[in-house]
Amino acid sequence: MLEKSLKLVFILTTVIVFAGCQKMNNTSQERNLRDVIGVSHVIGRYYFTKEDFLNEGADEILGLGSRVIKVWFYNAEETPDIMYPYNSQWPKVSSLVEGAKVPYWKTFFDKPFSTFLIYHQSMGVPSYYFAKGITDEHAAEDMRQTYELAKYFLTEYKNTGKTFIFCSSELDWHIKDKADPNCETQPERFGYTIKWLNARQAGVEKARLEIGMKGVKVFHSAEVVNVMKSMKQGQDNIVNKVLPFVNLDIVGYSAYDSTVYGGVRDKKDLKDTLDYIAKNAVKSKYFGEKNVFIAEYGIPENEFSQDDVKKLTENVIKTGLEWGCPYIVHWQLYCNEPKTPYRVPYTEFKNSPSWNNAEFRGFWLIRGDGSRNYTYNYLKELCMTGKLPE
Numbered sequence: 001m002l003e004k005s006l007k008l009v010f011i012l013t014t015v016i017v018f019a020g021c022q023k024m025n026n027t028s029q030e031r032n033l034r035d036v037i038g039v040s041h042v043i044g045r046y047y048f049t050k051e052d053f054l055n056e057g058a059d060e061i062l063g064l065g066s067r068v069i070k071v072w073f074y075n076a077e078e079t080p081d082i083m084y085p086y087n088s089q090w091p092k093v094s095s096l097v098e099g100a101k102v103p104y105w106k107t108f109f110d111k112p113f114s115t116f117l118i119y120h121q122s123m124g125v126p127s128y129y130f131a132k133g134i135t136d137e138h139a140a141e142d143m144r145q146t147y148e149l150a151k152y153f154l155t156e157y158k159n160t161g162k163t164f165i166f167c168s169s170e171l172d173w174h175i176k177d178k179a180d181p182n183c184e185t186q187p188e189r190f191g192y193t194i195k196w197l198n199a200r201q202a203g204v205e206k207a208r209l210e211i212g213m214k215g216v217k218v219f220h221s222a223e224v225v226n227v228m229k230s231m232k233q234g235q236d237n238i239v240n241k242v243l244p245f246v247n248l249d250i251v252g253y254s255a256y257d258s259t260v261y262g263g264v265r266d267k268k269d270l271k272d273t274l275d276y277i278a279k280n281a282v283k284s285k286y287f288g289e290k291n292v293f294i295a296e297y298g299i300p301e302n303e304f305s306q307d308d309v310k311k312l313t314e315n316v317i318k319t320g321l322e323w324g325c326p327y328i329v330h331w332q333l334y335c336n337e338p339k340t341p342y343r344v345p346y347t348e349f350k351n352s353p354s355w356n357n358a359e360f361r362g363f364w365l366i367r368g369d370g371s372r373n374y375t376y377n378y379l380k381e382l383c384m385t386g387k388l389p390e
Contacts, residue, residue, distance in 0.1 A: 038068030044334025065383025085350030146203030159215030252295030298331035301362030
C-alpha cells in the first residue's frame with residue numbers, strides 16, 4: 001500500500017502544474033551571490049556573546065553578507081541542546097513541527113536568510129536506522145513527519161520568499177560500517193536508503209500538492225560524499241547506486257574527496273565530480289540538470305599552508321559558480337574539530353569551550369580568538385560586492 005502511495009505522489013507531481021510556481025533559475029551567476037554563497041553553523045567549540053548560540057552564529061553569517069545557512073535541526077543523537085549548547089536552555093519536544101516553534105528556532109527562521117539548509121531526521125527512531133533495514137511502517141512514518149514539517153514551512157512562511165531545503169548529511173559514511181572511502185558498502189543498504197529517501201521526498205511532494213509553494217519553497221535533498229571512488233574506480237556508493245532511483249529535488253555534495261583530500265590546487269576533479277553526480281541524479285523539476293550544490297567544502301587551516309587555504313577557497317568558489325551550482329556552502333563558521341585525540345566527547349563540548357586556536361584543526365571562518373581568516377574576507381567581498389575579486 002505504501003509503495004502505491006509513493007508512486008501516486010510522484011505521478012501526480014509530474015502532471016500537475018501549480019499556479020504561480022515557476023521553474024527556479026539554476027544559473028548561479030544570474031542570482032545574487034549572497035543567495036548562492038552559504039555557511040554551515042553547528043557545534044562550534046566556542047562563542048563570543050551572551051546570545052543563544054544558534055542565533056549568535058546566524059547573526060555572524062548575516063553580518064558576512066550571506067543569506068544561505070546550513071544547520072542541524074533534530075535527530076536522535078544530534079539534538080539542539082548538543083549542537084547549539086551555549087547560552088541556551090532547549091526544551092524537550094515531541095515532533096519536528098513543535099521543534100520549529102521553539103523560540104530559538106522561530107527567531108532563527110524569521111531572520112532574513114533566503115535559504116535554510118536543514119539537516120534533520122524523524123523523531124522516535126535511531127539516527128540512520130534505515131541502514132540496517134526499513135519497514136513499510138517506518139517509511140510511512142518518515143513520510144508523515146517530513147510532510148508535517150514541509151506543510152508547516154509552506155504555511156507559516158507563505159509569501160516571505162524563503163526557501164527551506166531538507167537535507168541528510170554525508171550519507172555514504174552513515175551506511176558504511178566506517179567512514180572510510182575504501183570501505184565497501186553492504187549492497188542491501190542501497191535499497192534501504194532508496195526507500196528512506198523516497199519516503200521523505202513523498203512527504204515533501206504531498207505537502208506541496210496540498211498547500212502549494214506560494215511565495216515560499218520547500219525542497220528535499222540528499223548529500224553524497226564518496227564520489228571520486230565511484231567516478232574513477234567504479235566503486236558502489238550513493239552517487240551511482242541510489243541517486244538514479246530517487247526523484248530528489250536537489251543533491252548536495254560534501255566535496256572533500258575532490259578538493260582538500262584530492263587536488264587542493266586543481267579545479268578539474270571538482271568539476272568532473274559535479275558532472276558525474278548530475279549525470280547519475282534524476283533531472284529535477286525545479287533545478288533542471290544543474291541540480292547539484294556544494295553542501296560542504298573547507299580546509300583545516302592549522303594543517304595546511306595559507307597559500308593552500310587561499311587556492312582551495314578560490315578554486316571551489318570559481319568552479320562552483322562556473323558549473324552553475326545553486327549553492328556553495330562553507331564548512332564552517334566556528335571550528336567543531338579539536339586536534340586529535342579529542343579532549344572530551346562532542347556531547348560534552350558545552351562544558352569545555354576553548355578559545356585557543358592551537359587546539360583546533362581549523363575548519364573555521366572565525367577563529368577561537370575572534371580573528372577572521374582569509375576565507376571569511378574572500379566570502380564577504382563576494383557577498384557584499386556581488387562579483388568575484390580581481
